[in-house]
Amino acid sequence: MHTPIRTSAPGSMMLLGEHAVLHGHHALVCALNRRIHVMLSPRSDREIHITSSLGRLELTLDTIEPKEPLAFVLGAVAQRKGDLKSGFDLTVQSEFTHKAGLGSSAAVTVATTAALGLWLDEKVEEESVLRASVAIIQDIQGLGSGADAAASVYGGILLYRAKPLKVMKLGAVHPVTLVYSGSKKPTAEVVRLVEAAHAKQPATYDRIYELMGHSAEEAAAAIERGDWQSVGGLLNINQGLMDAIGVCDGKLAGIVYALRKDPGILGAKISGSGLGDCVIGLGRARNEAFSYDQLPTAMASEGLVIGEQQPV
Amino acid sequence: MHTPIRTSAPGSMMLLGEHAVLHGHHALVCALNRRIHVMLSPRSDREIHITSSLGRLELTLDTIEPKEPLAFVLGAVAQRKGDLKSGFDLTVQSEFTHKAGLGSSAAVTVATTAALGLWLDEKVEEESVLRASVAIIQDIQGLGSGADAAASVYGGILLYRAKPLKVMKLGAVHPVTLVYSGSKKPTAEVVRLVEAAHAKQPATYDRIYELMGHSAEEAAAAIERGDWQSVGGLLNINQGLMDAIGVCDGKLAGIVYALRKDPGILGAKISGSGLGDCVIGLGRARNEAFSYDQLPTAMASEGLVIGEQQPV
Structure with a gap:
């Protein structure tokens, strides 16, 4: 038996520029302290056995295709199908709450992609993992800026642009309060609604997207000079x-x-596509009487990690 | 005794572009079916007797200066002080609810300015009444775009810009629902708060103001082609x-x-400077269970009226 290959990647959350980032503008995204851990143990046959909290699946290298509920894991495997000579056991462990997405799909895609690359003896580089992961996510979802995958790969707070790809990691994190609204409309559905509204007022929406992207750049500059007050002001404007x-x-x-x-x-x-999901407050809420459903989470500097580590 | 001089002017409400209009951008404002009626009866002495629901005041031509609670009436008189040879009795009757401003200051300024011009045998032209009224309002308030005065003078829905002055009257009105929020922060105070925030994010605020002005122009075009659905969409964007x-x-x-x-x-x-005051809904609310405090009002085509008319 080979030594198992272990990787992990953090979830993520949008700070600024969601929607605008789908139109070529900058966004600000951050990694969270909730991670997904992947362990890959090579097999000598062509079987693939996947174990995760979302289900247990047995299939073979010859029948693999992305399918729910493990679409992102299977998508990552399918992308490398032609390179794989034998099967493997894959264990996925998640530190995520089931209440909110928080980039868990991107995190599992990144962690699985990196694990497969390591097994194939490749030099696993951040940018190549990012590009491969974004391709998998876009293939499965039909859309995706890749901002969440970038946060999963690089960690910390990132100023991110999809095309041309730009990832600027900022050297600080800040306490946040994350509140779940109680429901979530699928991102793809929200994006469709926004695109329909965009079509009715194209010039106005384009200007708003520009302004969102501009705000993400301003916030990045404020973070670099430690001016979190201004970042908070920009969050309010962008709300x-x-x-x-x-x-x-x-x-x-x-x-x-x-x-x-x-x-x-x-x-x-709002953090994310909107019409549900989460609201982010910059800072730690002090009011104990705050009656909404807070998700215990924090920004994290750590991105993709390769090697031995123990899930929490 | 001379025949009394009678004028009346409507109140108004902002549809789009409040705040932006203070920075040189277009706004969309409309006249309402609530009016202020002024009746001026010349006297042979130098006394001025003012009767209004806000109070009764006796003073002379030589002691006049703008003072609460009749600052706008007195401001209009003070502006013509040098031209007046004798005193007068002035009766101000208002069809306004006390709950909300709805441009009553601008309306009384316009109606009084016009009445004084008529008494002085001037050709009372819309633009000159507007310019004189805006000067009075800005003098008393320390600020003011003049959009409300323009609606009081011209009536209907106006695409308005302060500098250079532009008043474009649109040939239609539409049902509205006006809801009072239960409180109102003085406009000047709200403007100061916004200006302080503007100073912290000048580029972002300037772009938002531009977008508001641009929206007012788009809404004017939509009104001209009868596309009220788009006007509603622009109201939502501007909220x-x-x-x-x-x-x-x-x-x-x-x-x-x-x-x-x-x-x-x-x-x-929101209609107006915000942080209280009114919310405007384009269209007539059908839901009878709607629990907020609706103000019974409607847009009106009629602006400044000169001559005999009976207050409602």
């Missing part, structure tokens, strides 16, 4: 821009305004 | 932009989202 493109609702707005009343919060906005 | 510059709050957002759920409403946003 309005998210509202302007139609992805806010009464529930989300209620959480945003409640968070902003907390003395520990510098700014608050 | 987000108002939120982005920090003049929304939880109460206002709650009203906005409640209005948008109503099948009769094409779009909804």
Whole structure:
């Protein structure tokens, strides 16, 4: 038996520029302290046995194709199908809550892609893992900026642009408060709704996207000079821009305004595509009477990790 | 005794571009079916007797200066002080609810300015009444775009720009639903808060103002082609932009989202400087269970009227 190959990658969360990043603008994304761990043990036959909290699956190298509930793992394997000479056992362990996405699909794609590359004796480089992961994600979802995959690969807070690819890692993290709204509309569905609205007011939406991208750049500059107050202000401004493109609702707005009343919060906005999912507050909420459902999470500097490590 | 001189002018409400209009961009403003009526009866002495629902005041031509609670009436008189040879009795009657401003200051300024011009045997032209009224308002308030005065003079829906002055009257009105939020922060105070935030993010705010002005132009074009659905969409977009510059709050957002759920409403946003005051829904709310405080009002084509008329 070979030594098992171990990798892990963090989940992620959007700070600024979601939606705009799909139109070529900058976004600000960060890695979280919730990770997905992958362990790959080579087999001598052509069997692939996958064990994860989402299910247990047995198949062979010859029948592999991306399918729910393990679409991203299977997508990563399918991408390397032609290079694989034998099967393997793959164990996926997640530190994620089931309540919110928080980039778990991107994290598992990145961790699996890296594990397969290591097994194939390749030099596993950050940019190549990112590009391969984004291709898998876009293939399965039909869309995706790759910002979440970039955070999973590089960790920390990133100023990210998809085309041409730009990843600028910022050297600091900050406490955050993450509140789940109680429901989530699938990202692809929200993107379709926004695109339909975009088609009705193209010039206005394009200007808003530009402004979101511009804000992400301004926030990156503020982070570099340690000015988190300005980052909070930019979060507030961008909450309005998210509202302007139609992805806010009464529930989300209620959480945003409640968070902003907390003395520990510098700014608050929807994180992600909107119409549900999470609201992020920059800073640690101090108000214990805060009645919404906080997800215990934090930004993390660590991205993709290769080698021995123990899941939490 | 001379025949009394009678004028009346409508109140107004902002549809799009408040705040942006203070920075040279276009706004969309409309006149309302609530009017202020002024009756001026010349006297042979130098006394001025003013009767209004805000109070009764006796003074002389030689002691006049703008003072609360009749600052706008007195401001209009003070502006013509040098031209007046004798005193007068002035009666001000208002069809306004006390709940919301709805441009009543601008309306009384316009109606009084016109009445004084008529008494002085001048040719009372719309643009000269507008310019004189805006000077009075800015003198008293320390700021003011003049959009409300323009709606009081011209009536209907106007695409308005302060400098260089542009007033384009659009040939249609539409049902609206106006909801009072229960409180109002003075406009000058809100403008100061926004200016302080503007100073922290000048480039971002400037772009948002531009976008607001651009939206007002787009909405004017949509009104001209009878496309009220698009006007509603632009109201929704601009609600987000108002939120982005920090003049929304939880109460206002709650009203906005409640209005948008109503099948009769094409779009909804704050009307006016924000942080209180009113929310406007384009269309007539059908939902009888709607729990907020609706102000019974409508857009009106009629602007400044000179001559005999009976207050409602």
